[in-house]
Amino acid sequence: METVANPTYMKRKRNGRISIKAGSKSERVIRLTMMLLFVLTVTAFLLFDYTGLELWTAIVETGQNLKVMFFEPALNHFTWAEAFYQVGVTLGLAVLSTIIGAVIAFFLALMAATNLSKEWVTKVVRVIVAFIRAVPTVLWVLIFAIAAGLGSEAAVLGMLFHSIAYLVKAFSEAFEEVDKGILEALRATGSSWWHVVIHGIMPSTFTYILSWTFLRFEINFAVAVAMGAAAGAGGIGFELFMASGFYFDLSEVGFITYAILIIAIILEVFSTQLKNRYFPSSVRN
Amino acid sequence: MALLQIARLSKSYDNETKVLKDISFSVKAGEFVSIIGPSGAGKSTLLRCVNQMVPISSGEVIFDNAPVTQLKKRALRQLRTNIGMVFQHYNLVPRLTVIENVLHGRLGYKTTLQGIMSRFTEKEKEQAFYLLRKLGIEEHAYKRCDQLSGGQQQRVGIARALIQGPKLVLCDEPIASLDPNSSKIIMDHLKSITSELGITCLVNLHQVEVAQQYSDRIIGLNQGEVVFDGTNYQLTEEKTNRIYGTEMRELITV
Numbered sequence: 001m002e003t004v005a006n007p008t009y010m011k012r013k014r015n016g017r018i019s020i021k022a023g024s025k026s027e028r029v030i031r032l033t034m035m036l037l038f039v040l041t042v043t044a045f046l047l048f049d050y051t052g053l054e055l056w057t058a059i060v061e062t063g064q065n066l067k068v069m070f071f072e073p074a075l076n077h078f079t080w081a082e083a084f085y086q087v088g089v090t091l092g093l094a095v096l097s098t099i100i101g102a103v104i105a106f107f108l109a110l111m112a113a114t115n116l117s118k119e120w121v122t123k124v125v126r127v128i129v130a131f132i133r134a135v136p137t138v139l140w141v142l143i144f145a146i147a148a149g150l151g152s153e154a155a156v157l158g159m160l161f162h163s164i165a166y167l168v169k170a171f172s173e174a175f176e177e178v179d180k181g182i183l184e185a186l187r188a189t190g191s192s193w194w195h196v197v198i199h200g201i202m203p204s205t206f207t208y209i210l211s212w213t214f215l216r217f218e219i220n221f222a223v224a225v226a227m228g229a230a231a232g233a234g235g236i237g238f239e240l241f242m243a244s245g246f247y248f249d250l251s252e253v254g255f256i257t258y259a260i261l262i263i264a265i266i267l268e269v270f271s272t273q274l275k276n277r278y279f280p281s282s283v284r285n
Numbered sequence: 286m287a288l289l290q291i292a293r294l295s296k297s298y299d300n301e302t303k304v305l306k307d308i309s310f311s312v313k314a315g316e317f318v319s320i321i322g323p324s325g326a327g328k329s330t331l332l333r334c335v336n337q338m339v340p341i342s343s344g345e346v347i348f349d350n351a352p353v354t355q356l357k358k359r360a361l362r363q364l365r366t367n368i369g370m371v372f373q374h375y376n377l378v379p380r381l382t383v384i385e386n387v388l389h390g391r392l393g394y395k396t397t398l399q400g401i402m403s404r405f406t407e408k409e410k411e412q413a414f415y416l417l418r419k420l421g422i423e424e425h426a427y428k429r430c431d432q433l434s435g436g437q438q439q440r441v442g443i444a445r446a447l448i449q450g451p452k453l454v455l456c457d458e459p460i461a462s463l464d465p466n467s468s469k470i471i472m473d474h475l476k477s478i479t480s481e482l483g484i485t486c487l488v489n490l491h492q493v494e495v496a497q498q499y500s501d502r503i504i505g506l507n508q509g510e511v512v513f514d515g516t517n518y519q520l521t522e523e524k525t526n527r528i529y530g531t532e533m534r535e536l537i538t539v
């Protein structure tokens with residue numbers, strides 16, 4: 001094999017070795033960003049105020065607190081029955097906002113998917129949805145609290161709002177992934193738009209829709225816990241707030257944390273089981 | 286009587302390069318017509334102009350005495366029920382069963398609500414099974430489509446086109462992704478559609494030999510223009526060279 005005298009297409013690094021990166025603008029921007037972040041992190045640690053900090057004591061005390069929380073969980077201010085009820089309230093908030101949100105998001109996502117809708121419609125929906133998503137859930141809850149008052153109504157509305165925006169993006173991207181050919185084939189049989197959605201889009205994306213909804217449900221459960229404290233929505237989050245902020249009862253905080261953890265694990269197991277058993281992505285022969 | 290008349294049809298996607306230039310031909314009912322030509326000649330676009338999957342730029346397409354170009358939503362849906370379509374990549378919904386995919390061919394006859402509720406009549410279901418039996422894949426009726434081989438999937442695609450009760454079947458490279466054996470089965474089935482059911486077939490093909498073997502008539506397309514239009518025995522080597530713009534022996538014959 002003869003060597004090319006003047007390799008026009010081959011790029012070499014400064015040390016003469018052949019480069020396999022395209023050396024594009026985006027690569028350079030990414031590298032610059034990473035370096036900037038690194039420098040900022042290092043300088044931040046140098047500039048912190050360390051007065052009054054006794055590192056060793058701090059570590060030991062934190063360890064002590066964690067030990068009380070996680071090895072001596074106990075209920076001091078309310079009963080088991082009440083705990084169950086409060087967890088139920090939190091789950092209720094999450095379920096409500098997720099289910100209603102998923103249904104509304106499904107229809108909006110149809111409007112936001114470029115392969116199903118007119119260009120200007122998708123743009124309008126996407127801009128609105130991006131705006132809603134940019135504002136954190138907590139802020140939406142507080143905004144709705146102006147109209148509905150602090151409490152579960154405002155919490156559900158705010159969480160619903162953010163869930164819709166989140167799911168519209170997820171769903172519409174799943175819809176756009178559907179093979180163009182499938183849509184073309186259905187249209188060529190004379191199917192109407194709704195037929196294409198129900199018989200082409202739905203069966204192809206059902207598992208995605210399901211898993212995105214479950215993911216959002218998990219997020220909403222966590223948010224509902226926080227809302228109990230921040231927006232007085234009730235539920236286990238409020239008890240957690242009371243236990244830590246009012247009673248300084250670390251063992252109770254530990255108990256509540258365990259309760260939330262167990263619920264989260266149950267949800268996770270349940271969703272995986274549901275997906276694998278009833279909606280497998282491929283059938284085993 | 287001509288089932289399909291195409292007159293001075295032009296199509297461009299970007300107003301600059303014309304994919305199809307001034308194409309005119311007509312197809313009689315019951316004909317088996319192959320369209321051959323190199324990649325990018327505009328074969329697929331031509332097929333899609335017939336059932337308005339792509340809007341045409343100028344010219345006229347008349348199918349069954351109705352001008353296709355002027356049809357709006359409802360009438361267009363009705364037109365499409367009369368034209369079946371078979372694709373290179375089958376374009377089935379992989380997660381649905383074979384029988385469900387076949388019944389999609391009836392959606393054009395349904396109202397929106399009927400279609401959403403999947404209200405297919407017993408007669409339609411029986412017809413679907415009949416077609417699957419004819420195509421030799423009845424045993425797979427309740428399997429998911431992604432479990433089938435390419436040749437079997439293409440037969441499902443043909444069943445979906447036939448259950449529409451079409452007057453014309455458009456086939457876009459039906460055997461381009463299949464092995465020679467499956468290709469033969471598919472081509473035989475397509476041929477029998479015309480010979481037994483009297484349905485007109487318009488088939489895009491890559492393989493000249495296959496086109497010569499199966500068609501009544503061949504249309505050669507090169508760079509958006511019809512460069513050959515005649516019966517299969519009129520297609521000499523010289524004419525083939527004109528279609529492909531190269532010597533025949535330079536082509537890799539599969």
